[in-house]
Amino acid sequence: MTLLKIENLEVKTEEKKEILKNINMNINSGEIIILFGPNGSGKTSLLKSIIGLPNYKKTKGRILFNGKDITEKKPNEIQKEGIALAFQNPPEIKGVKLKEIISIISKNSVEAMHAVEELKLKKFLERDINVNFSGGEKKRAEILQLLLMEPKLLLVDEPDSGVDIESMKLLGKKINDYVKKKKASAIIITHQGEILKHVKAKKGYVMLDGEIICSGNVKKILRSIKKNGYERCMNCKMLIKK
């Protein structure tokens, strides 16, 4: 069953700069898909557009979630529909404690505390969110919040960048277990594909210059990128023809 359907999406920034075009995507319930692409190709912009951030103006196309049109909805409305985003670079908010956000988003405080301990974030509860957190600590705090929101679709932006091997294993396992248990879906962005050791994903997409240029078996795509870089993607056989 299709959970998320993106049709012919075009996105521009406030300054009218086009950052996404001709985006078509289909994600089924229970499916994890992987998004590849060089720096600046538009991966993060795609996730931010799905979650409805106001800087990303949808000038064409639409996004359907569970058959419902969410193209014009606000982030908090989209979150309530069951989509949650773990940021690549979350902002630091002075004076707002991690604990406060956890208590706002979590439905069950016992389970929340359990997750906090599992992700080794107990020490950080009293700290201002992301302020002076290390790179890895930010990632753990993002995944914690992501899971506590209990979404049907997880948008995970580079969970494996700058994270030590042990933490990566932990984060990967938490995401995979959650998806399995809740029959949820996920879009995960990765560069090196490290996270693939810990999550079950079959399908991959490659983005280039704001477009999805190919999709296919995730392992094949990763192997090809690692071997030939993204240049080859341009002429690759899997290239999606319009």
Add this chain to the structure above:
Amino acid sequence: MYELQDVNKKIKKSLKKVGIGNKSSGSYVLDNENIFLNLINERYKKKLVITDIREGLKKYPWIKKYFWKLIEKNENNLTKKINNDLNGGYFIWIKKDAKINLPISSCLLISSDNYEQKVHNLIIAEEGSEAKILTGCTEHNYVNNAKHIGLTEIFLEKNAKLNFTMVHSWKEDTIVRPITRVELKEKSEFVNNYVCLTKVKDIKMNPKIICKGKNSKAISNSIILSKKDSSIDIGTTIDLMGENSNGEIKSRVVGSGSSKTIVRGRLNGKNKCKGHMECNGILISKDASIHAIPELDAKNNKAELSHEASVGKINQKEIDYLMTRGLSKENATNLIISGFINANFLKLPKKIEKMISLVFKKHLNLTEKHII
């Protein structure tokens, strides 16, 4: 130990607005010109005197040498008015080496329309004493067009420590003119906190703290939430006269509605001294304005004075982030603002901080009409 349980309900409600009502070491409540409440906790009877200034001057004639010492009677129209027609005020005397753990609370209330309340307060913190004074000014909900003129003279003797926290909760049409002068002797430490979270018609104040003694230290913090069409002009001046004296001025201002806020700060370095000033403002509506005026005036080449200031919009990225966590724009803004003007910035004892946080919560309910 007593609580303000015998105070009639209406007044109790007014006191709650300014965070007063918990256990105190002593209290003074003035209603127009009538002393409504004047109590001292048994435990502190030997260490502390709290009384109406008019009685104080009769009972302790020696305080006359402090009365009108830091400001001239003819300084301006306001001082003239207070001198000509005094409606009351408190005299707080914290005796030598007294350590007063519970806050001393005072409240100046106005309970009739068009009333102009003129008070003169005097605080003497003797050598080695330590105390916290929590003072609130407010009026009853039914009062219109009130004016409050309050002069406060504060003296800290050698090694004295005093935290003076003022929470204002005036009604929308009140005009407020507090005048504060503070003198610090050797090694004494003074913390001045000012909190204003409700709309006021017009408030103007600029307390002056004179660090006269060697190694004396003054900290002045203000937290201001300017609402609707409030007109607020507040500041602090610290005169650093004593050798190695130290001054710090910090303010956090949130401008909403069509409010106009001027935040001043002035450090006068007249000896070998250190001073630092920080002013941060957030504008959450397009018609609000914040004008920060930090001034440094060094008259001694061993004075080290510095300042930083920032005024701007709330960070959109922070709002976006919290919205992805399910918060509406209004709730996200409230959360960010409550972090920005957190009571913990006032460095108060935990108990008072909690009380004030409750007041904050109540006033921080910014709705769509406050925000862009």
